Amino acid sequence: MNNIFIFEPSNKNNPHDNVIKFIQFCKSTISNNNLTTSWGSNKWKGLYRFTKFNSKNNLNSKECLDDSFINFAKAYMLHVHSFNKSKTKHSTLSMLKIVEFVLLKTNMEANVNYCNNSVFDECIRIASEKYSKAHAFAIGKELEKLSSFLNDNRMTNSSYLFWVSPIRYKITQSWTGYDSSLEGHSRMPDIKSVIAIAEIFSKQDEQLSSRDIFTTSVLALLMCAPSRISEILALPADCEITEFDGKGIQRYGLRFFSAKGYEGNIKWIPSLMIPVAKRAISRLKELSSQARLLAAEIQKNYSNSTMGTLKENIPQDFPWYDREKKIEYSNALCLLTEGQLNQKKKRMLDKLFRPTMSYFKTDIIDSDYIKGHFNLFKRHGYINEDGSPYLLRTHQLRHLLNTFAQINGMDEFSIARWSGRKLISQNVSYDHRSHLQMSKAEVRTNSWTFRS
Template sequence: MPDGLIHFTPRSELNGHANVSAFIKLCRHAPVLNAHKQFDENIWETEKTRKGKNGVERIVFNTLEAAKGAKHLPALPEPFVSFAKAVIVYLEDKRPVVSQGPRLSALRCLEAALRENARDRRPTAVTPTVLDAAVDLARRNLSDAVAYRVAGALEAIAELMREKRFIRMNTRWVHSVPKPRETGSRIDEASLRARQEKLPSPAAIRGLAGVFLTAMGVADTLISSSATLMMCAPERINEVVRLRRNCIDEGEGRLEGKLGLRWSGSKGAADIVKPIPTKMADIAREAISRLETCSRAAHEIAAWYVHNPRKIYLAKDVEHLRAKKLLTTAEVSQILWGPAGGAAVQWCNKEGIELIKDGRTARVRFSDVERAVLSMLPRSFPYLPGDGPPIRVDEALCVMRKNELHPGRATYECMFDVLEQSDIGSRLGQRNDSGIPSIFAKYGFTEDDGSPIVVNSHAFRHYLETLAEMGGLTDVQIAAFSGRVDVRQNSAYDHMTSDQAQAPIHRATKEHGFMSGLVKAPSRTLINRADFVKLDIGATHTTDYGFCRHDFAAEPCQMHRDCLNCDEEVCVKGEVHKLAALRLRVAETKRALSVAKKALTDHEFGADRWVAHQQKTLMRAEELLALLTNPDTPDGTVITLAAEDQPMPIGHVAPSATTRISSAHQRALK
């Protein structure tokens, strides 16, 4: 079945249950979202990368309660879960979306509403009452903005069910959730609070600086240095974890001596070298240096696997074990965790490795250990996960040995891992309920009121862009500094208060007056009337090359603004911008003459007249250009070229000509 061509037509002779069964059967074998390979699974992995994230999108068919607790279980029950999977597949085929989140949440709320209304979790039992209950659940469990999107997804699902005759509903169901009010104002209190919540608190910034200065160990150094880089430039967290080891750029040309970092673009933006503010340059260098140092061991392992993807990495002190076919559990422990050791027997049992009894000693095959270790390679190997350009793991800056971030687990000496956004976010306090302590709590930093510091990694980006707005950068400069394609998105990161936005205006008007600095008046040099009369210029009008002294009040222009071929054109030597316009006209006339000559060669009608006109114009333009560029001619000299074959003014037509024209007309009339 070709992707994008799923179409289900309900059969009128079948009831809702039979049509639902046929619908599920159709979608079960569809290639959309790889449904034909994983339809019976309750956790799907798609091939779509999450926009602005590293890693692929996962679809978890769990209940509303499980999703709220960030758990995979319990899963949605049958028969609803099969229907939910089919709906996701069918809607993705008809109307692809970036994220399945709103649709999944809508289906979870719908299943919970069926439970609340004792409807036996059958899709065919959905009614307007159940749909209203699902909307109510969304409003109680989700934020206003998310609930509005989920209600919209519920409306689309309800219309699909009505159209395909899964349920009996005569009219279209429409949700009643109002669109949440935008919080873009700088004035009202609610908007100001919403803006401030997107920024890191002063205590969080001080705490990050303190942790960066005192961090001990690989885990804390990795997290604090990565977060510090987000304070040096407004980067997304997924761009930080995709930094290359050779990311430092010393600058050249006008940026020579200015530190820059090479960032991999995301969300449609290209790769870019961003200059680091001078005040933060030394801090950025130190952060990069620390990341290189603490990831050196992991980088060596990653480089080994890039060049030897089918061989296990062995440290120097256990390299001799590669020649052995059978290993003792002590040797397995040494390969996996080094001198620190670990529970090798439990690890073998977990990995399904056969223990071969040799008297009292248990041995395992080297090949089995190698196979189990190689299965730990990141699924995106040999590249980093993410939606940006491919970056090999041995080029990455943010790598670590497996389990190196977890103090309660033994660190693998033979396997590496890549730093993920969740690794940083959870250690900035975003997942306090997960049991992972934040780096702020670990080093004794709290908010000013004593509460734990919790900061979103994206808050640093909001903070730096707000500083850029306050510093007077233009929208184009801020978008470039942030690696953003659409300049209009800048407004979402501008969190200046009304007073901050008006401060530059107040400061300027207070110091220099209301109109100062707004418009710079051009300087003008005036001459007296007697000198102007000597110039023999009556009425004057500016032209591309000088001034026109034709009196338009007496009659219109007889040359149709062909100024170069007119004897009323006046040029003044020394006007740079008009000299540039004349040079451009010479070049354009040469091109036009070349085209006219080609047309003449091709015997096009009227080409001879164009050749003559362009030759005449080019001759006069070059003559005028020679006079205006002659070093012997002083600046300020007024130059007028004599012109031949000037048209006779309409009001001054000779009587003989009038007579001839009249006679010709008379003969024509006769």
């Protein structure tokens, strides 16, 4: 989506017409967005599913939003997404689903013209009961934005709509183990969450579930070299490489196709982390072995008309797991079979499953969780004083490694290459050193230059 879409409401006081015109306006921009090419589709780019709010489990909800509401929901998501294309808006869609649920309950019709403070009060009450405090807080913020949007564009029957969420929430982090100058950076992980991952990863296979092994192995690789989750999930099974450097020392690395423009790249693993990387790769190979064999069998017999059910389960673009990176399903390190990591779901040994970033993060971020659903930390008893499980965001590990590299004097070119960046200038976004640390680095550099 190249442009921000600005809707101008009609001057006349007709909420119904303004909603209709807003939907028509957004429909007219469908060809200029990167979310979907089909307005009628109820699943956009694998990111957004326009299904109803389910008080038990939203992940299993299959019923589409009401006809009187779904077009507004799609238009609003398209509108919001145009302002920040780089971030998914799951809290926004969660909020819209609850609004539809409450409107149907109170008015028998999911018409946004009926939105008022009472409707929003009920929405936030339901969100607080359903979700963790962090996610309910996020939904409250989205309700505030919707309130302003509806009021500014004259889309409600209320003469004036102004609503403020009653939820106040502050994320606290423990910084024990960090240099105190790093305290306060939201892009740096809570050190106790990093330690928890290390402790879980170090357990024997017999003590871990398949989901535990998958999640901790991917996170372990993210700690071995600065990477994006999409890069790890797209690794080939034969990614390991060993070479001798100019000093005759054997080096171990992983073949990546970086998301920051550097294209094909070998990320060399620090000596201390090599056993960790090897164990993570070995575990992921074991998890994916059956799925990769299935993919190879499908590819070998692709034209065989006797394959029957297998043909029905072939993914789109098969045999390419990632066409751009030339990785086939049969050589995908993180490939699984349907239901393999879900103990409550029947495993389908004849259907391939490609884990996505959204699927992965549900095991480490509590704010996206339905109450009662145990993420990795909660499964292993890592709980904060307020009863919430630890959390971690995958990008935080990338920021952590880059900052440590800066503190310890790695040069800018090496950091960019290690991180898979095309431009050295991109390093600055991941450098969270204090002024004192930067000054010390400059002194070291000047001292070395003087001696030279």
